[in-house]
Each structure stands twice: as structure tokens, then as C-alpha cells.
Amino acid sequence: MRIxxxxxxxxxxxxxxxxxFFCFSFSIYLISYAxxxxxxxxxxxxxxxxxxxxxxxxxxxxxLVKPKTxxxxxxxxxxxxxxxxxxxxxxxxxxxxxxxxxxxxxxxVEGYMGKNSIFLAEIVLAKHDENYMPQSAIDKMKNEGIWRxx
Amino acid sequence: MIPLLGNLIFYFTLFFIIxxxxxxxxxxxxxxQILLHFIYLxxxxxFLLLVMGxxxxxxxxxxxxxxxxxxxPLFYKITSVWGSHEGxxxxxxxxxxxFGFIFLRSNNDLQIHKQIIFISSLFILYLxxxxxxxxxxxxxxxxxxxxxxxxxxxxxxxxxxPTLFLGYIALIIPFVxxxxxxxxxxxxxxxxxxxxxxxxxxxxxxxxxxxxxSYWAYSELGWGGWWFWDPVENISLIPWLLxxxxxxxxxxxxxxxxxxxxxxxLALYSFISAVFGTFLVRSNLIVSVHSFATDPLRxxxxxxxxxxxxxxxxxxxxxxxxxxxxxxxxxxSKESFLLLNNIFFIAAAxxxxxxxVYPLFSELFFQSSVSVGAPYYNFAFNMLMAPIILxxxxxxxxxxxxxxxxxxxxxxxxxxxxxxxxLTFFYFSNFYFAIAIFIAAPIIIQxxxxxxxxxxKDLRFYSQWLAHLxxxxxxxxAVFTEQFDQEENFIxxxxxxxxxxxxxxxxxxxxxxxxxxxSNYQEILVEVSIINHQQEYILTPSKNIYQPSGQITNEVSTxxxxxxxxxxxxxxxxSDRVAINLVYKPLINLLWISSILLVFSIFLSIIKRR
Numbered sequence: 001m002r003i004x005x006x007x008x009x010x011x012x013x014x015x016x017x018x019x020x021f022f023c024f025s026f027s028i029y030l031i032s033y034a035x036x037x038x039x040x041x042x043x044x045x046x047x048x049x050x051x052x053x054x055x056x057x058x059x060x061x062x063x064l065v066k067p068k069t070x071x072x073x074x075x076x077x078x079x080x081x082x083x084x085x086x087x088x089x090x091x092x093x094x095x096x097x098x099x100x101x102x103x104x105x106x107x108x109v110e111g112y113m114g115k116n117s118i119f120l121a122e123i124v125l126a127k128h129d130e131n132y133m134p135q136s137a138i139d140k141m142k143n144e145g146i147w148r149x150x
Numbered sequence: 151m152i153p154l155l156g157n158l159i160f161y162f163t164l165f166f167i168i169x170x171x172x173x174x175x176x177x178x179x180x181x182x183q184i185l186l187h188f189i190y191l192x193x194x195x196x197f198l199l200l201v202m203g204x205x206x207x208x209x210x211x212x213x214x215x216x217x218x219x220x221x222x223p224l225f226y227k228i229t230s231v232w233g234s235h236e237g238x239x240x241x242x243x244x245x246x247x248x249f250g251f252i253f254l255r256s257n258n259d260l261q262i263h264k265q266i267i268f269i270s271s272l273f274i275l276y277l278x279x280x281x282x283x284x285x286x287x288x289x290x291x292x293x294x295x296x297x298x299x300x301x302x303x304x305x306x307x308x309x310x311x312p313t314l315f316l317g318y319i320a321l322i323i324p325f326v327x328x329x330x331x332x333x334x335x336x337x338x339x340x341x342x343x344x345x346x347x348x349x350x351x352x353x354x355x356x357x358x359x360x361x362x363x364s365y366w367a368y369s370e371l372g373w374g375g376w377w378f379w380d381p382v383e384n385i386s387l388i389p390w391l392l393x394x395x396x397x398x399x400x401x402x403x404x405x406x407x408x409x410x411x412x413x414x415x416l417a418l419y420s421f422i423s424a425v426f427g428t429f430l431v432r433s434n435l436i437v438s439v440h441s442f443a444t445d446p447l448r449x450x451x452x453x454x455x456x457x458x459x460x461x462x463x464x465x466x467x468x469x470x471x472x473x474x475x476x477x478x479x480x481x482x483s484k485e486s487f488l489l490l491n492n493i494f495f496i497a498a499a500x501x502x503x504x505x506x507v508y509p510l511f512s513e514l515f516f517q518s519s520v521s522v523g524a525p526y527y528n529f530a531f532n533m534l535m536a537p538i539i540l541x542x543x544x545x546x547x548x549x550x551x552x553x554x555x556x557x558x559x560x561x562x563x564x565x566x567x568x569x570x571x572x573l574t575f576f577y578f579s580n581f582y583f584a585i586a587i588f589i590a591a592p593i594i595i596q597x598x599x600x601x602x603x604x605x606x607k608d609l610r611f612y613s614q615w616l617a618h619l620x621x622x623x624x625x626x627x628a629v630f631t632e633q634f635d636q637e638e639n640f641i642x643x644x645x646x647x648x649x650x651x652x653x654x655x656x657x658x659x660x661x662x663x664x665x666x667x668x669s670n671y672q673e674i675l676v677e678v679s680i681i682n683h684q685q686e687y688i689l690t691p692s693k694n695i696y697q698p699s700g701q702i703t704n705e706v707s708t709x710x711x712x713x714x715x716x717x718x719x720x721x722x723x724x725s726d727r728v729a730i731n732l733v734y735k736p737l738i739n740l741l742w743i744s745s746i747l748l749v750f751s752i753f754l755s756i757i758k759r760r
Contacts, residue, residue, distance in 0.1 A: 014471065020493070024496075024497060024500060042523075060523060072721065072722040072729065075639040076639070077722075094637070095721070095731050095733075096720060098373075100372070110523070
């Protein structure tokens with residue numbers, strides 16, 4: 001109950017704090033409202049197939065690189081990304097692929113949907129992992145009995 | 151031997167900490183300060199032990215087996231210490247104790263050190279219970295070690311993580327000082343001066359660490375370039391923004407006793423944001439391009455540590471509301487401008503924070519996984535930064551606590567900036583670059599005027615001047631390089647020409663393909679050169695095949711042309727053809743130069759205190 005007995009100066013300060021808090025939350029509300037569309041920009045190939053092909057939104061697509069589709073044709077990398085729901089999407093990428101991109105491995109790309117339902121990737125992301133471990137090494141450690149991973 | 155010693159030292163340290171808390175320090179060690187020395191050394195030595203273990207490839211330590219390879223070069227062996235989660239927590243403990251040890255020289259108040267030690271002991275417990283690097287294994291003489299992740303084998307791996315950690319952990323001193331001030335209500339100036347010194351130290355390392363990380367991401371393929379709004383980048387930006395605000399408000403607190411509580415609370419939240427960020431990425435709660443520990447138990451422990459820090463902070467926040475003193479300054483004064491700068495910096499930090507944790511939040515409460523990316527930040531963050539940058543041009547020239555007449559020069563400067571920006575728009579016909587020029591130009595104009603007016607000022611003036619100017623240059627360079635980069639692909643066929651014409655009229659020549667064997671990798675290197683007006687620029691992108699994993703990395707090669715850079719990678723290399731991807735990045739070097747100037751500016755302001 002001490003708060004009630006505080007002097008007016010402190011009450012004023014408290015009101016001031018509330019105003020700052022209100023301003024902050026309001027600006028954040030505005031920002032998130034304006035960017036509602038862009039927040040949900042990570043889509044799966046299945047979702048991408050269902051989407052309006054004319055939308056020129058910048059999107060992020062994640063999935064697995066479909067086996068036997070990773071090819072270098074006409075100065076571009078071509079591959080397909082598939083997901084568990086059976087959807088797949090053709091992707092073109094005109095830069096060099098990062099090291100860890102392999103068939104049947106996970107991949108994340110960013111870019112725009114182009115014509116002929118080909119996704120034009122601008123960025124391909126590679127995940128780097130401190131827990132990376134070659135399979136041969138894991139086997140070796142298992143034999144030695146010092147493997148503590150899964 | 152080393153595993154046993156490392157564990158023993160930690161247990162002894164915990165024992166000493168208990169003695170310290172029981173208040174027996176005086177009885178047993180004659181002086182509490184002596185005990186403090188022991189405790190701090192106990193936190194410092196284990197890290198050095200592990201470094202030694204890595205250096206001599208002591209394969210009785212599991213962590214050494216997992217993270218280093220017997221044929222790795224010595225400096226990679228040593229730096230592999232922070233290649234693993236366990237090692238980086240050990241580095242974290244090492245730095246807390248190192249800073250505590252150094253801080254003991256300038257302030258030996260037991261209450262303050264009690265808190266540093268408590269936080270350190272939480273981390274030591276965390277290390278011993280969930281991520282102990284000193285795990286002993288037997289009979290592993292046949293093993294050569296698994297090797298450091300090839301992607302991490304880069305010169306920057308040696309300095310980037312420790313630098314960033316130095317920046318995060320230096321914030322512990324302002325944190326404990328602030329909580330001490332709030333707890334004892336002793337608002338004396340010397341505490342604020344110490345806080346300013348340490349937050350500057352932190353700012354120096356944090357900025358440097360972020361720049362190094364940015365440069366590393368830029369020079370590595372698939373890491374998204376120099377800035378990508380990846381969660382890991384974001385969580386290093388949040389403490390940076392709060393610390394920047396802190397440095398500015400501390401100036402007011404020291405200069406004329408105002409905004410004190412504001413500074414203190416900022417100090418509390420700066421450190422929390424650093425720990426919280428580490429927790430977020432380490433617990434793998436948020437998916438990032440980086441990936442660290444995946445063990446949820448580890449995350450849980452960090453929650454406990456953060457929970458403690460939060461409780462301390464919130465308690466002090468509530469206390470501090472009661473102590474609000476009367477801050478009085480006029481509307482157009484340095485104080486109010488610095489307050490405004492603070493509000494914008496905090497709002498910017500909040501937007502980054504919300505963008506980073508929103509995916510987690512939405513998954514928890516709406517069961518929908520979303521991801522917040524560059525479009526959000528580019529809008530929200532830049533919207534909030536723009537007013538700060540404009541303020542930066544004029545605020546330093548306004549005098550303390552004086553209601554000056556409105557200065558006409560402000561409008562002249564803004565008009566001039568508008569004109570320059572219009573001209574750039576017509577010349578480059580790029581909207582974003584024109585905006586960047588409009589925002590950055592006032593600082594540059596004011597900087598030029600001021601440097602002639604106040605020529606013989608102290609170092610402090612120069613450091614502030616340089617910091618603001620380098621931010622302006624940074625903005626121009628960053629927007630320019632993003633807006634005007636050019637990319638081209640070149641394919642050299644086996645039977646075809648070895649000279650290809652580039653879009654800008656230069657020639658690209660394939661000179662050589664080399665295959666070299668190094669101690670822990672095989673390198674396939676393609677040498678190409680760009681001929682531009684008799685001038686030759688040689689590029690050597692390569693693909694490296696690492697032992698023992700057989701992992702292939704794609705190495706970038708760059709060559710500078712004044713402030714611009716060519717950035718080459720091998721797209722593919724097959725028996726009958728080589729494809730080279732070449733990106734022209736204009737003004738990218740200006741971006742790095744301005745970043746280094748920014749780091750140097752804070753260095754200037756630190757050394758002037760000595």
C-alpha cells in the first residue's frame with residue numbers, strides 16, 4: 001500500500017513511464033500489422049504450389065533436395081525441392097551453391113516465384129553445425145566404445 | 151591428468167565460493183580479497199588447462215577427440231577450444247572471472263564481487279552438470295581426433311568468437327555496479343564513471359566482434375552476406391543497441407546528474423539481453439543458420455540463470471520507481487536529445503527482439519511455425535534508425551541544458567542534404583540510395599563544418615566526431631553495395647576459349663587449375679584473372695576437400711579494385727568444364743573501412759581516460 005502514499009512527483013513519473021510503454025507497444029503493433037504478410041514468408045513446396053503464381057512476394061522455401069534433380073545447366077543450378085506432403089517445386093539458382101547442398105539433404109532458399117512455376121532463388125542457405133561428425137568417425141568411436149551421442 | 155585437474159579446480163572453486171558466502175574468508179585467508187583472488191583464479195585456470203590439452207592433443211579428453219584433429223595446424227587446435235558448446239561455456243566462465251579479477255584492481259567492494267561470483271558459480275554449475283568439457287576417456291590411443299568442422303577452419307574463427315564474448319561479458323560489470331547502486335542507493339559519481347568505462351570496453355569488443363562476424367559471413371558462401379538478419383546476428387545486435395543507448399545516457403548521468411535511473415536500468419537490461427541471446431541460440435529454440443547445442447537440458451539450465459538475472463532486475467526496477475529523482479532539463483538541450491536517442495535505440499532493440507522471438511512465441515501459442523526475415527527488419531528497423539541518424543547530425547552541437555534559440559543552420563543543412571539527395575536520385579536513378587544520402591548527408595556536412603570550427607579539442611571530441619561520421623559513411627556504403635552489385639556467370643569449356651568478355655567490357659581469362667595437398671585438406675584451385683585497362687586482377691577460388699571427413703567446402707576468392715571488390719566462386723568443376731560465378735561489389739571496402747573507424751573511435755575515447 002506504500003505506492004498510494006507516494007508523492008505527486010513520483011506519480012507523474014509513473015504516468016510518464018506508462019506513456020512511454022504505450023508508445024512502444026503502439027509502434028510495435030503498427031509495425032507487426034503492416035508486416036503481417038511478410039511475417040509468414042516461410043513456405044513449404046506444397047504450400048507454394050497452392051499459392052497464387054502471380055504474387056511477386058519475396059519468399060523462403062524449405063525442404064529436401066529431390067534425388068537426381070541437382071544439375072548444372074546453362075550456367076545455372078537446377079534442382080527440385082520436395083517435402084513430406086508430396087509437393088515439389090523446381091528451383092533455379094544462378095550463383096555458386098554453398099558446400100553443404102546435397103541431394104536428399106535439407107535446404108533453404110529465398111527468392112521469387114518466376115514464370116513456368118520455376119522458383120528463382122536469390123539466396124541459398126547452408127547450415128553449419130558445430131556437432132558435425134562424419135559417419136566413418138562415428139562408427140570408429142562406436143567401436144572404441146566412447147561414442148556418447150544418440 | 152588434465153580432465154581430473156580441471157574438474158578438481160572447479161570443485162575447489164565452488165567450495166571457496168561457499169566459504170566466501172559463509173563469511174569465513176577473513177578467518178581462513180586473513181583477508182576476503184585473498185579468497186577472491188583464489189576464486190577468480192579458479193575460474194581462469196581450467197580454461198588455460200583445456201587450451202593446453204588441445205595444444206598437445208591430449209586424447210584422454212573427450213572434447214579434444216571430438217573437436218580437433220592431430221594434423222590440424224597448432225592455432226586451429228588451440229582455437230578448437232571454443233568450437234564446441236562445452237568449450238564456449240568454459241570460455242564464458244573464463245572471461246567472467248578474468249573481468250572480475252581485473253575489476254578487483256579498481257574496486258574491491260565485497261558486495262559487488264559477491265554478485266559476479268554468484269553469476270560465475272551458476273555458470274560453473276551449469277558446466278559441471280550439463281556440459282563438462284573435462285570428460286575423461288580411456289584407451290583411445292588409436293584415435294586421431296575428429297577434427298574441427300572444416301567450415302569453421304577460417305582465420306576469423308580464431309578471433310571472432312572470443313571478441314564477441316569479451317563484448318558480452320564485459321557488460322557484467324555495469325550490471326553488477328547498477329544493481330549495487332540501486333541496492334545501496336549510493337549514487338556517487340565514481341560508480342557511474344566505472345560503468346561508463348566498462349560499457350565502452352564492451353562496446354569496443356562487441357562492435358569489433360560483430361564486424362568480424364559480418365566479414366566472415368560475407369566471405370563464406372551460403373551465410374547470407376555481410377548482414378542477413380539471422381537470429382544469431384540479431385541477438386548480438388540487441389545488446390549492441392542497448393549498450394549504445396547506455397553509453398549515451400551515462401554521459402548525461404555523469405555530466406549533470408540526470409537520467410541516472412534510466413542508465414542504471416539500461417545497464418541491467420544490456421547484460422540480460424546478452425545472456426538471453428546466448429541462451430536462445432545455444433538451446434536451439436530458434437532455428438538459425440548457425441546451429442549450436444541441441445540438448446534441451448542445457449537450455450533449461452540457462453533458463454534458470456536468466457530467471458535469476460530477471461528476478462534481480464525486476465526487483466531493482468520496482469525499487470527504482472520509488473527512487474525516481476527529478477530530472478529537469480529543457481526541451482531543446484543535449485539531455486533531451488540524448489533521451490530521444492535512447493528511446494529510439496531501445497525501440498529498435500525491441501523490434502529486433504520481437505522479430506527474433508516471434509517465431510518461438512507463435513509456435514508456442516498458435517501452433518503455427520512462422521519465420522521473420524529480412525523484409526520485416528528492413529522496414530521496421532530502418533524506420534526507427536532513420537530518426538536517430540538525423541538526430542546524430544545535430545545533437546552533438548547543442549549545448550547542455552540550455553534552451554537555445556532554434557538554429558537556422560539546421561534547416562540549411564537539411565535543405566542541402568535534400569538537394570544532394572535529389573541530384574543523386576537523378577544521377578543513379580535509385581530511390582533507396584537517394585534516401586540513404588538524404589539521411590547521411592547532414593552528418594557529413596556538420597562534421598566538416600565542426601572540424602574547422604573546433605579544431606583543437608580534446609580526444610573525446612574526436613572520438614565522438616569520428617564515430618558519428620563513420621556511421622554516416624557506413625550507411626552510404628551499405629546501401630550502395632546492396633543496390634549496385636552486378637553478377638555474372640562464366641563457363642570455360644575444355645575445348646573452348648580461355649578468354650571470355652565480361653558485361654562491363656573487361657576480359658576474364660582462365661589461367662590455371664591446380665591440385666595441391668595440404669596437411670588436412672586437398673585443394674582444387676582455379677586461377678582466373680580480370681584484365682581491365684592493362685591492369686590485371688587475379689582471383690583464385692577453390693574447392694577444398696577436408697580430412698578426415700571428406701567434406702567439401704567452396705572457398706571464395708576476392709580481389710580489390712580501390713574500394714570495390716570482385717568476388718569469385720566456383721559454381722561447378724567437372725572434367726570438361728569449369729563454371730565461375732563473379733560478383734562485382736562496389737564500395738564494399740568502404741563499408742569495412744567505416745566499421746573499423748567506428749571501432750577505432752571508441753578506442754580513442756577509452757585511451758583518453760587513462
